[in-house]
Amino acid sequence: MAAPTIAIIGGGPCGLTLARLLECKGIDYVVYERDESENSNRVGGSLDIHPETGQHALREGGLFDEFKKYARYDDTVFALADKLGERLLQLGQGRDAPEIDRSDLRQILLDAIPKDKIKWGHALTSATAGEDNRPVLQFANGVVLSGFKLVVGADGAWSKVRPMITQATPQYSGKSFLESKIGHENPLYETTASKAGAGISLSIDSGKLIVTQRQGDGSYRNYFGLQVPEDFFRNGTVDLQDVEATRRLLLTDFYADWSEEYKDLIRHATDLRAWPLYTLSTEDMDWKSVPGLTLVGDAAHLSITNGEGVNLAMTDSLKLASKIAEHGTENFDQAVQEYEADMFPRGIATINKGKVMANVMFSEDPQASLQLMNSWEAAE
Template sequence: MTTPVIAIIGAGPCGLTLARLLECKGIDYAVYERDESENTNRAGGSLDIHPETGQRALQECGLFDAFKKYARYDDTVLSLLDKSGKQHLQIGQGRDAPEIDRKELRQILLDAIPKDKTRWGHTLTGATLGEDGRPVLQFANGVVVSGFKLVVGTDGAWSKVRPLLTQATPQYSGKTYLEARINLDSPLYETLSKSRGAGTTISVGSGTPIITQRQGNGSYRTYFGLPVPADFFKSGGKVGLQDAEATRGLLLSDFYADGWSDDHKALIRHATDFRTWPLYSLSAEDMNWTPVPGATLAGDAAHLAMPNGEGVNLAMTDALNLADKIAEHGVENIDLAVREYEQEMFPRGEETISEGKAMTGIMYGEDPQPFVEIFSAFGAGGDGEEGEH
């Protein structure tokens, strides 16, 4: 295969949005993705897509009509409870920030670029600068590629492209979400669908929040917030996730024993498909690196933040702004385009990192009142995922 002008590392929403925009602008590119095929069943929750960011990017991609076929406008509602089950706030009905499953958003974008533009089964293991000062990419399958005018790391929290630009590394927040599912065949499903209904329910109390969110197929994804070490659920830890019954027992005895309602405890008793989501973040001070010819970052690779409702929207905005800069200056001046993109991206990154830390502090609080004040002031719901986690 010939070396493309631009290499995009990672076929998540950020990388694929960039790919589609470059396709529309007639700029050569290829996407390198670790999954073996587009049918890989990678986990991912539901995302709310905002009008001035994610929706705008989809409009520029010419994909807004395709998006609307899957967009769930009835899932914009957000309810806020305390641990006893008392509702303190419900907002978001009719808000222009519809939900879509991450898998569906990815497929819309994949379908909009030629099949031969995605190089499946390419797990990036390292990126170095060659003798010409431009990136050289090494993949786990033995492929080594160079000669790009630009490599864009859209490869998430643990980006292998990031070390080309900065020594910044994500730091653990001391907080983890333990994700679980209530599927359609669960004995709890009918009761939960009546009590929770559409949208997202956030329950705050005792520093251990519970988030329940309806998915596109009607099932519910639940996140149990835990202030634990990053390796708490790893092999050799207190309990392994492969023992679901022990995991449920741990949650009920150590974290949600006191004061949580029976409805909340039922979520634990019927939880399945556990996986962990430790919350890492870059720092606001990391948003200032010296430009490196031929390389840049976007999305979580650039400005990993803790959940704050903006993850995927900000990533898609990065893709839109970078594509616009490249089209404006041309590939012959691509380093200038990247410098301008990065200078505009840094303030966005600083803001989302700071907001993520503040939001997580409130989410892991003792009671929902600070959340009531925030949501009453802004009237906005939350993004059910990290974005490119």
């Protein structure tokens, strides 16, 4: 049996957006996803989808009406406070950037793709050049595949496709988030809901931060932003399985002088998960196009979180699908070259924006964030 024309590595929002757009254009493809099934990975928080990028891709894929069923337009509000809980800024009400849970967005895309177009349980371990210089894909389940006219790495920060294109590797930013949850059953839930309300609350001070964000089911995710070594959560310094010990560490070593309302978020934190923040360098965004290969999303331009990630990834997918349709499946190389020339500036911009965001979010004084947010609001 002949290999599908295009192999998409990764079944997150980026890879699935590309799949849906190719499906709409009648272009042959298959998605290889590491998860064992569509129900095996439900991690991930809430995403704001912007009109000119993420929403545009959904419209092109015929999925905007379905998206609106899950989109939360009341969660666009953003509040900024200091470590004592004094609110400094509130904005975003009515902004056209509704929130949606990552799992809901993924399901919308999955439901719009034929079941046989997604191969579950295929974790890519390596991509190497075959005798014809085209990619040979080796998967952890022992499957080896080749013969694709184009392989698209939509496999995130630690892409296994990227090394065939560039030697760029993610660099640790010196900053990490510790994610936790306040669910409906949590004793602190009612208090959190009454204080945090809709949208996102960000508290910054002393080089640390706390983000509280409402989810689609009404629960809250909290993100404790810390400046710690890369292996802080992996070398035994912190055992996240020992929840009480982790809470004590946060209370004594990081948030001792924060207000009691923030300390309560720590005292009741559950479902702890570490999220180290990595980025590629802008200098990495200059690779030469490689026949039969390209990258989209974080695989191409990983940045520190800045509110643009999924939107930029979906834009990559839209632009690539459009170029493929324009040039036809017999001229992938030209399509990829033009797509990458268009993508590089976007990648550089988001990497730079991530660094700016990190500097202000982890600043000693929330005034830096206040000034940045006000400038963005004025620009809109």
